[in-house]
Amino acid sequence: MDRRTKASLNRDKAVHLNESWRVGAAQARYSDDGHWYATLTLFPAALFDATGYVLFASEAEYRTSPHIRIGKQISVRKPGISAIPGYVRVLDQNTPQRGDIDIHTFGANEGNRQLVVHLVRERNQALVRRKKKLATSLHCEACRFSFSHAYGDQAADYCEVHHLVPLAEAEQSTRTKIQDLAILCANCHRVVHLRNPPYTLEELKEMLSHAHGKRSGTSPPINPRPT
Numbered sequence: 001m002d003r004r005t006k007a008s009l010n011r012d013k014a015v016h017l018n019e020s021w022r023v024g025a026a027q028a029r030y031s032d033d034g035h036w037y038a039t040l041t042l043f044p045a046a047l048f049d050a051t052g053y054v055l056f057a058s059e060a061e062y063r064t065s066p067h068i069r070i071g072k073q074i075s076v077r078k079p080g081i082s083a084i085p086g087y088v089r090v091l092d093q094n095t096p097q098r099g100d101i102d103i104h105t106f107g108a109n110e111g112n113r114q115l116v117v118h119l120v121r122e123r124n125q126a127l128v129r130r131k132k133k134l135a136t137s138l139h140c141e142a143c144r145f146s147f148s149h150a151y152g153d154q155a156a157d158y159c160e161v162h163h164l165v166p167l168a169e170a171e172q173s174t175r176t177k178i179q180d181l182a183i184l185c186a187n188c189h190r191v192v193h194l195r196n197p198p199y200t201l202e203e204l205k206e207m208l209s210h211a212h213g214k215r216s217g218t219s220p221p222i223n224p225r226p227t
Contacts, residue, residue: 007038017048021090023055034080036073047074047081052089054081128161131181140185142192142204147185160189164201 014030017023025046029037034049040062046055056062062070067084069075081087132138138159139146148156162182182201184192191207192198199207 014046014048017053018046021053023053025055029074031080034082035076035078037076039070039072039074047076049081051091052082052087054084054087127176127178127181131161131178132157132159132183134178135183138183140188141182142184142188142201143208145185145187159183160186162189162192162198 010030010032014028017030018025018028023046025044027040027042027045028048029040029046030048031037032050034047037047040047040056040059043059043062044055044057045062046053056065062068065084067076069077076084082089137146138148138157140159147158151158160183162184163176164180164182165176188204192201192204
């Protein structure tokens with residue numbers, strides 16, 4: 001990738017992260033590793049890396065920071081901005097992605113390229129794993145689809161976990177209880193989020209019931225139901 005293309009992608013990603021994480025910076029810069037950035041001229045301003053950001057409330061705070069070197073570019077010594085006091089970590093780079101997919105993403109078309117970033121709210125993967133451990137089954141609570149029934153032992157522990165109270169509606173960090181989560185299959189999870197605010201489980205079940213009624217006598221349900 002040439003330098004101009006990379007600079008354009010980083011600029012776009014900085015803008016999207018600033019908006020999606022609701023940082024509120026007048027100017028945003030992005031770098032994958034958090035070492036090199038274009039200089040800042042508008043404040044408050046933020047420097048982003050792949051997992052979080054540092055916000056400079058004023059030009060004075062930026063100019064006097066002992067953690068960065070300002071020249072033609074901003075230079076940050078290793079390990080990058082993540083070591084600067086006040087760094088806000090939004091995403092955990094060590095969080096395993098297998099089995100707990102977060103569908104809350106959006107894209108911005110750039111020709112044949114697509115930039116994808118995570119939604120603002122950090123999701124507690126330990127709580128997701130606990131929900132799955134305590135659930136009486138991992139059958140979808142809407143359509144009763146079972147990954148183990150459909151795909152065998154390789155997928156026995158797979159499902160997706162849905163927040164019944166959308167995190168995006170919270171104005172600040174909120175405490176989520178196990179009963180605030182629901183086990184869903186990938187299809188139902190995506191259909192729930194076709195609308196903002198999301199459909200409720202009751203609305204989703206009604207949609208499934210209505211569709212199944214129209215199919216009765218002609219074809220079986222798309223999702224096999226466990227016996």
